[in-house]
Amino acid sequence: MGVELYLVISTIMLCAGIYGFLMRKNTLAMLISVELILNAADINFAVFNKFLFPNQLEGHFFTLFAIGIVAAETAIAIAIIINVYRNVQSLDVDKIDKMKH
Amino acid sequence: MEYTILILLLPAIMFIFLGLAGHKLKPKIAGIFGTISLGIVTLLSLTTAWEYFTSPRVNGVFEKIIPFNIEWLRLGEFLHIDIGILLDPISVIMLVVISLVSFMVHLYSMGYMHGEKGFQRYYAFLSLFTFSMLGLVVATNIFQTYIFWELVGVSSYLLIGFYYTKPSAIAASKKAFIVTRFADLGFLIGILVLSFYGQTFGFIDLMGGSSDLVLQGAAQKSFLGIGVLSWALGLMFIGAAGKSAMFPLHIWLPDAMEGPTPVSALIHAATMVVAGVYLVARMFPLYIVYAPGVLEIIACVGAFTALFAAIIACVQTDIKRVLAFSTISQIGFMMVALGVSTSMDAHGGLGYMASMFHLFTHAMFKALLFLGAGSIIHAVHSNEMKDMGGLRKHMPITHITFLIACLAIAGIPPFSGFFSKDEILAAAFKFSPMMGWVMTVIAGITAFYMFRLYYNIFWAKEAKHEHKPHESGYSMTVPLMVLALITCVAGFIPFGHFITANGLVYDLHLETSVALLSVGVAIISILIATIFYRKETQPIPEMLASKLKFIHKSAYKRFYIDEIYQFITHKVIFACISTPIAWFDRHIVDGFMNLMASATQKLSYLIRNFQSGRVQQYAYVFLLGIVVIVGLILLIL
Amino acid sequence: MDISLQNVVFIIVAIFISVFSVLTVTTKKIMRSVTYLLFVLLGTAAIYFLLGYTFLGAVQIMVYAGGVVVLLVFSIFLTKADENLNIGTKIKKVLPILLTVLIGGGLIFFIIFTHNFLPMASTDAIEELSMKTIGFALVGGGKNQYILPFEAIGVLLLACIVGGLLIARKR
Numbered sequence: 001m002g003v004e005l006y007l008v009i010s011t012i013m014l015c016a017g018i019y020g021f022l023m024r025k026n027t028l029a030m031l032i033s034v035e036l037i038l039n040a041a042d043i044n045f046a047v048f049n050k051f052l053f054p055n056q057l058e059g060h061f062f063t064l065f066a067i068g069i070v071a072a073e074t075a076i077a078i079a080i081i082i083n084v085y086r087n088v089q090s091l092d093v094d095k096i097d098k099m100k101h
Numbered sequence: 102m103e104y105t106i107l108i109l110l111l112p113a114i115m116f117i118f119l120g121l122a123g124h125k126l127k128p129k130i131a132g133i134f135g136t137i138s139l140g141i142v143t144l145l146s147l148t149t150a151w152e153y154f155t156s157p158r159v160n161g162v163f164e165k166i167i168p169f170n171i172e173w174l175r176l177g178e179f180l181h182i183d184i185g186i187l188l189d190p191i192s193v194i195m196l197v198v199i200s201l202v203s204f205m206v207h208l209y210s211m212g213y214m215h216g217e218k219g220f221q222r223y224y225a226f227l228s229l230f231t232f233s234m235l236g237l238v239v240a241t242n243i244f245q246t247y248i249f250w251e252l253v254g255v256s257s258y259l260l261i262g263f264y265y266t267k268p269s270a271i272a273a274s275k276k277a278f279i280v281t282r283f284a285d286l287g288f289l290i291g292i293l294v295l296s297f298y299g300q301t302f303g304f305i306d307l308m309g310g311s312s313d314l315v316l317q318g319a320a321q322k323s324f325l326g327i328g329v330l331s332w333a334l335g336l337m338f339i340g341a342a343g344k345s346a347m348f349p350l351h352i353w354l355p356d357a358m359e360g361p362t363p364v365s366a367l368i369h370a371a372t373m374v375v376a377g378v379y380l381v382a383r384m385f386p387l388y389i390v391y392a393p394g395v396l397e398i399i400a401c402v403g404a405f406t407a408l409f410a411a412i413i414a415c416v417q418t419d420i421k422r423v424l425a426f427s428t429i430s431q432i433g434f435m436m437v438a439l440g441v442s443t444s445m446d447a448h449g450g451l452g453y454m455a456s457m458f459h460l461f462t463h464a465m466f467k468a469l470l471f472l473g474a475g476s477i478i479h480a481v482h483s484n485e486m487k488d489m490g491g492l493r494k495h496m497p498i499t500h501i502t503f504l505i506a507c508l509a510i511a512g513i514p515p516f517s518g519f520f521s522k523d524e525i526l527a528a529a530f531k532f533s534p535m536m537g538w539v540m541t542v543i544a545g546i547t548a549f550y551m552f553r554l555y556y557n558i559f560w561a562k563e564a565k566h567e568h569k570p571h572e573s574g575y576s577m578t579v580p581l582m583v584l585a586l587i588t589c590v591a592g593f594i595p596f597g598h599f600i601t602a603n604g605l606v607y608d609l610h611l612e613t614s615v616a617l618l619s620v621g622v623a624i625i626s627i628l629i630a631t632i633f634y635r636k637e638t639q640p641i642p643e644m645l646a647s648k649l650k651f652i653h654k655s656a657y658k659r660f661y662i663d664e665i666y667q668f669i670t671h672k673v674i675f676a677c678i679s680t681p682i683a684w685f686d687r688h689i690v691d692g693f694m695n696l697m698a699s700a701t702q703k704l705s706y707l708i709r710n711f712q713s714g715r716v717q718q719y720a721y722v723f724l725l726g727i728v729v730i731v732g733l734i735l736l737i738l
Numbered sequence: 739m740d741i742s743l744q745n746v747v748f749i750i751v752a753i754f755i756s757v758f759s760v761l762t763v764t765t766k767k768i769m770r771s772v773t774y775l776l777f778v779l780l781g782t783a784a785i786y787f788l789l790g791y792t793f794l795g796a797v798q799i800m801v802y803a804g805g806v807v808v809l810l811v812f813s814i815f816l817t818k819a820d821e822n823l824n825i826g827t828k829i830k831k832v833l834p835i836l837l838t839v840l841i842g843g844g845l846i847f848f849i850i851f852t853h854n855f856l857p858m859a860s861t862d863a864i865e866e867l868s869m870k871t872i873g874f875a876l877v878g879g880g881k882n883q884y885i886l887p888f889e890a891i892g893v894l895l896l897a898c899i900v901g902g903l904l905i906a907r908k909r
Contacts, residue, residue: 002855002857003855003857004850004851004855005748005752006785007850008752008847008850009752009755009756009785011843011846011847011850012755012756012759012760012843013755013756013759013778014843014846015839015840015842015843015846016759016760016762016763017759017763018724018839018842019763019835019836019839020762020763021717021720022717022720022721022724022825022835022839023763023824023825023832023835024763024823024824024825025717025823025824025825026768026819026821026823028768028810028813028814028817028819029768029771029819029823031810032762032763032768032771032772032775032810033762033763035775035779035802035806036759036762036763036775036778039778039779039782039802042782042798043782043785046785046786046789046791046794047789050789050790050791051855051857051858052855052856052857052858053858054858055858056882057867057871057872057875057882058882060791060794060867060872061875061876061884061887063791063794064793064794064797065887065888065891067794067797067798067801067802068801068891068895069891069894070801070802070806071801071802071805071806072894072895072898073898074805074806074809074810075809075898075902076898076901076902076905078809078810078813079901079902079905079906080905081813081817082813082816082817082906083905083906085816085817090821091817091818091819091821092821093715093716093717094715097714717825721834721835721838724838724839724842725838727842728838728841728842728845731842731845732841732845735845735848735849
């Protein structure tokens with residue numbers, strides 16, 4: 001059972017995440033897709049660390065820190081989304097254009 | 102005599118003050134301010150004249166004094182433009198003339214312009230004009246003269262166009278400015294040529310000063326067969342001709358009568374239009390030495406203009422126009438007087454003295470005539486002769502003063518015009534008998550048309566008036582009386598003691614034959630005018646007009662000079678030169694620019710969709726880019 | 739390749755993750771989408787367990803499944819999140835995205851399978867990473883020790899707390 005199989009899982013997850021990011025119009029749903037993408041990257045770090053460089057722990061800790069940062073990022077993003085929703089009564093990403101014009 | 106700087110500064114300060122703060126003042130207060138400041142300036146000028154002419158002579162001549170001078174702009178090793186005050190006999194006399202007439206006009210305008218819109222603006226412009234004119238005459242160098250020369254032009258433009266809601270006034274102001282501006286181009290080139298060869302702008306240096314040798318060297322050089330100094334002085338005369346309305350640049354002056362009448366009296370009769378004469382007089386020593394040929398041209402142009410304008414004046418019906426052409430004619434007299442001078446000594450330079458004398462007396466009686474005309478217009482609300490007639494009963498003061506002025510301009514002793522005109526005729530006879538006779542005939546015509554004017558206004562048939570004409574108020578009649586008084590006594594001023602070509606004392610003595618001749622001609626002309634126009638019906642002039650229909654009509658139309666100008670500017674210059682250039686500019690130059698602009702615009706419309714502001718579109722393009730790049734890398738490796 | 743228990747578990751987890759990943763982005767209800775995301779995250783934790791990184795798996799469950807998903811659920815409750823979920827069903831809009839994603843995925847698969855990985859450790863015998871090692875590495879200052887990033891993350895989280903409060907508070 002090689003490295004490749006793990007990478008296949010993460011690739012599927014990544015592609016699903018990208019597809020969702022491009023297809024969804026709802027900001028929350030886009031955020032969910034972003035979580036998928038990040039998760040795929042985390043798996044890759046862990047896998048590379050485990051199988052290719054077993055004597056060091058860089059990938060492991062990178063994943064650890066990434067999880068922490070993702071949590072923070074999600075919290076901030078949701079705060080912003082809720083705030084925007086309060087102002088424009090919509091989560092539609094195309095309607096959030098008040099600061100564009 | 103440092104206080105002379107105040108003569109310049111007071112009107113300038115008053116212009117700034119009235120121009121900026123005038124609208125906050127009551128009109129009357131603004132007028133009083135302007136008049137009082139001009140009164141002070143007049144007093145100062147008279148004091149200056151008194152002090153200057155009572156100071157001791159050095160070697161028999163009055164010294165030239167420069168009480169104030171600053172270097173304003175240095176152009177090179179020799180050339181520098183100064184701003185200063187030069188006092189010599191002619192500038193002092195001019196100071197007196199200008200400030201006196203200007204003061205009278207200020208006073209007169211208090212009554213004449215009463216209740217006009219923009220009264221404060223009017224006084225501000227009058228102050229500006231007075232300032233520029235005074236600056237012009239006391240200039241220490243040609244360039245300062247030129248600067249003030251242009252300022253005078255600007256203030257004249259502003260004052261002619263004072264009634265800026267009247268299209269004819271606007272057209273007249275533009276015409277005056279453009280025509281004189283054309284002439285000033287010649288003046289400027291003349292200045293540049295002269296200063297290039299003379300290596301100085303200063304009058305004192307140019308005339309018998311340090312640059313004598315330099316000029317003598319330059320006199321050898323020539324361009325197109327004519328000496329460069331003749332070119333320079335000739336070009337300067339073109340500028341002078343423009344300002345002084347010499348033929349063929351006279352066309353602006355009659356139209357300039359669209360301005361308020363006191364302005365016509367000040368600018369277009371007494372002061373600004375004689376600036377050209379003053380300029381030639383100022384440069385006179387150079388003309389005599391280096392360009393005697395140009396002096397002859399000046400004499401011919403002056404004589405022709407005097408005759409031409411006098412003939413036109415005989416048939417005009419607008420009284421201000423008559424006076425305007427009479428002014429042109431009289432300035433022609435002054436130019437002739439300058440032109441017929443042949444040397445600097447007392448006999449050859451008689452014309453110089455005579456022209457200055459005539460300038461002085463003419464300023465007074467012509468201002469008087471214009472102010473009188475203003476008083477009449479004020480009373481009957483019309484410029485046309487047919488609306489007047491029989492006014493002598495209603496306006497006694499205006500009548501008497503007007504008559505005095507008419508007698509003065511006709512050359513009847515003992516009024517001032519007789520003395521000065523006599524000197525001019527004597528100088529002309531000395532130059533050549535032909536010139537003398539021509540000038541005598543013109544003097545006769547002058548007497549004729551002035552009395553035609555006089556009889557048509559004050560005698561003849563009384564026109565119907567909506568309300569009875571009445572004498573004007575004191576603010577208007579007092580200046581008339583003052584000027585009339587000066588006109589009565591000015592002839593007895595021993596002018597030769599103050600101004601002569603070489604500065605030495607010269608006692609005027611009347612040439613009996615010339616004096617008798619001119620008085621005789623004048624009296625005959627007046628008698629003819631009396632027969633023609635005194636009665637209520639005027640059969641003889643009407644008969645003459647119908648007999649000589651062609652000449653009468655063309656003179657009435659001012660010999661179609663304006664039409665010729667119209668033809669040249671519109672049909673030749675506009676149609677053949679300006680229109681193609683305008684087409685080129687509009688279609689080729691602008692077209693190129695428009696093409697660039699529209700191309701840029703099209704391109705921006707084309708690429709504006711790249712900047713949609715949509716996150717997902719950006720992300721998609723980003724992804725597409727990555728896929729393409731990675732795919733390409735894989736293909737290459 | 740013999741079929742060990744580990745392999746069986748791996749295959750089950752792999753299928754589980756793949757199916758729920760795709761379901762997450764294709765479902766029509768956002769609540770379901772979040773639920774499927776939770777399954778994917780739990781599956782990822784399972785992969786960490788398989789790799790022997792038990793601490794990492796625990797963190798994944800706590801932070802992701804426990805924190806992030808709860809946050810998402812609450813925000814969905816607070817908003818009308820079901821409206822306009824997708825950009826549309828028009829083939830003109832969907833097809834380019836789908837094609838690009840598929841081609842991109844294909845490229846990645848191509849790279850994965852053509853690249854020759856050199857595994858240092860056996861992929862079969864997995865040892866568990868001891869908690870003690872992690873603890874020392876996390877708060878030590880020497881080589882291969884991570885006190886500096888640890889502190890940096892601490893400061894970052896503090897900044898996030900302040901920022902989140904600032905954004906969310908009512909004026």
